[in-house]
Amino acid sequence: MISVIIIFPSIFPSPLDCPYLVTGRPPSSVSVPAPEIGGDGSSFKDYGLGDADPEVHNIISKEKQRQFRSLELIASENFTSRAVMEAVGSCLTNKYSEGLPGKRYYGGNEHIDELETLCQQRALQAFHLDEQKWGVNVQPLSGSPANFEVYTAILKPHDRIMGLDLPHGGHLSHGFMTPKRRVSGTSIYFESMPYRLDESTGLVDYDMLEKTAILFRPKLIIAGASAYPRDFDYPCMRKIADSVGGFLMMDMAHISGLVAASVVADPFEYCDIVTTTTHKSLRGPRGGMIFYKKDPVLGVDLETAINNAVFPGLQGGPHNHTIGGLAVCLKYAQSPEFKAYQNNVVSNCRALASRLVELGYKLVSGGSDNHLVLVDLRPLGVDGARVEKILDMASITLNKNSVPGDKSALVPGGIRIGSPAMATRGFTKKEFVATADFIHEGVQITIEATKLAPKAKLQEFLKFVASPDFPLRDRISDLQRRVETLTTQFPLPGL
Numbered sequence: 001m002i003s004v005i006i007i008f009p010s011i012f013p014s015p016l017d018c019p020y021l022v023t024g025r026p027p028s029s030v031s032v033p034a035p036e037i038g039g040d041g042s043s044f045k046d047y048g049l050g051d052a053d054p055e056v057h058n059i060i061s062k063e064k065q066r067q068f069r070s071l072e073l074i075a076s077e078n079f080t081s082r083a084v085m086e087a088v089g090s091c092l093t094n095k096y097s098e099g100l101p102g103k104r105y106y107g108g109n110e111h112i113d114e115l116e117t118l119c120q121q122r123a124l125q126a127f128h129l130d131e132q133k134w135g136v137n138v139q140p141l142s143g144s145p146a147n148f149e150v151y152t153a154i155l156k157p158h159d160r161i162m163g164l165d166l167p168h169g170g171h172l173s174h175g176f177m178t179p180k181r182r183v184s185g186t187s188i189y190f191e192s193m194p195y196r197l198d199e200s201t202g203l204v205d206y207d208m209l210e211k212t213a214i215l216f217r218p219k220l221i222i223a224g225a226s227a228y229p230r231d232f233d234y235p236c237m238r239k240i241a242d243s244v245g246g247f248l249m250m251d252m253a254h255i256s257g258l259v260a261a262s263v264v265a266d267p268f269e270y271c272d273i274v275t276t277t278t279h280k281s282l283r284g285p286r287g288g289m290i291f292y293k294k295d296p297v298l299g300v301d302l303e304t305a306i307n308n309a310v311f312p313g314l315q316g317g318p319h320n321h322t323i324g325g326l327a328v329c330l331k332y333a334q335s336p337e338f339k340a341y342q343n344n345v346v347s348n349c350r351a352l353a354s355r356l357v358e359l360g361y362k363l364v365s366g367g368s369d370n371h372l373v374l375v376d377l378r379p380l381g382v383d384g385a386r387v388e389k390i391l392d393m394a395s396i397t398l399n400k401n402s403v404p405g406d407k408s409a410l411v412p413g414g415i416r417i418g419s420p421a422m423a424t425r426g427f428t429k430k431e432f433v434a435t436a437d438f439i440h441e442g443v444q445i446t447i448e449a450t451k452l453a454p455k456a457k458l459q460e461f462l463k464f465v466a467s468p469d470f471p472l473r474d475r476i477s478d479l480q481r482r483v484e485t486l487t488t489q490f491p492l493p494g495l
């Protein structure tokens with residue numbers, strides 16, 4: 001911690017009869033009088049971004065155009081609101097406030113305390129939690145740090161954990177290693193054993209989880225996923241965790257918006273700890289939260305352990321601008337409008353899924369109960385990487401994804417498609433049916449392109465389709481034109 005004390009002269013006269021600092025900008029609502037001692041009242045110039053840095057300004061403009069024109073189907077992305085962006089771009093970014101409300105290591109935190117307390121209250125309300133039973137830490141910088149903070153709180157180095165295997169839809173931060181390398185930090189500092197899907201059904205293999213847990217005796221079992229189209233069976237996972245004397249945590253990063261709107265099962269009924277990102281279906285700023293039971297679990301005071309793991313364990317000063325944006329998001333998450341939005345997310349996803357099934361596609365688990373579908377492209381003889389590239393060229397943004405049974409992680413056999421982002425822009429079932437048809441066109445083009453370059457390795461294929469004499473260019477441009485004609489009819493929040 002830095003312990004420099006800055007003594008500021010508090011001898012300013014009334015701000016009203018003083019000139020403003022010369023900043024190159026109109027005065028803000030907070031007026032600054034010229035000091036009576038020192039300086040000439042113009043210590044800096046405060047240009048807007050366009051004047052201060054045209055290069056960065058231009059990149060942001062281009063990115064805004066891309067977001068506006070493209071059909072955004074990445075399941076972990078969303079468009080946050082103008083109000084959230086205003087809070088995130090505010091003076092809250094200037095303040096250090098290590099510690100928790102009322103217990104800070106710096107002065108000047110009365111407003112930050114009010115903000116963080118409000119954010120905590122809204123977080124508990126948004127997820128329908130009794131503040132006697134649940135507490136929340138809103139300081140995690142993002143989802144992965146939030147998870148590592150939980151592990152730091154309740155585990156000792158080399159304690160055992162079980163999470164859904166990454167190639168089966170899990171997240172890196174739940175542990176991942178290859179025969180050669182411990183890839184995730186979670187697997188470096190703790191011993192991770194994955195559970196998986198039953199490849200015949202595409203559903204979590206709870207029997208295998210139970211059998212393995214009895215042998216492995218994990219101290220922590222993690223529910224939650226990044227690419228799983230179904231709900232988790234929390235009562236079953238609770239039973240398994242209890243039978244081995246372990247904690248049960250849900251990482252609801254992808255579905256926290258759906259949980260807040262009660263359109264999927266409630267993990268809080270069965271879990272000891274619930275973590276989440278705040279920028280996915282929840283539609284907030286980029287950040288994370290950790291919810292914990294207030295009563296001790298397995299002899300551990302989770303509140304103290306988790307708060308200490310966040311700070312001073314792993315983080316320093318909280319990102320107060322993010323906490324400001326999060327508070328705004330959590331107010332909105334309690335509105336009827338938000339509930340209607342989350343219902344649209346799910347019904348749009350179902351419309352997309354049924355259209356894809358109609359078109360003959362194989363979906364992992366056969367459909368979807370939430371905001372995403374996983375398409376298994378292997379029966380068509382194409383892979384997710386090639387399809388992702390062709391769709392990207394047509395302004396359709398989604399990601400390649402491994403599907404159960406995949407051999408290669410670099411050239412996975414599927415794609416993941418999510419509905420939250422376009423539902424935010426106002427897409428209804430009708431537009432999601434059209435989206436399925438666009439994707440189908442892109443897949444057909446990919447199949448033809450693969451035939452034109454039958455032996456090409458992935459890198460060669462990507463070069464081939466990007467070259468000016470790629471024969472299917474016009475087909476892709478035509479698809480792109482129709483995609484953008486649709487997307488540009490729907491507003492982008494904050495534009």
Ligand SMILES: *Cc1c(COP(=O)(O)O)cnc(C)c1O
Pocket residue numbers: 076142143144145170171173224225226251252253254277287
């Ligand atoms: C996205 C995600 C995270 C991590 O989020 P970051 O903010 O990218 O660190 C953690 N867990 C799950 C299940 C996720 O989907």
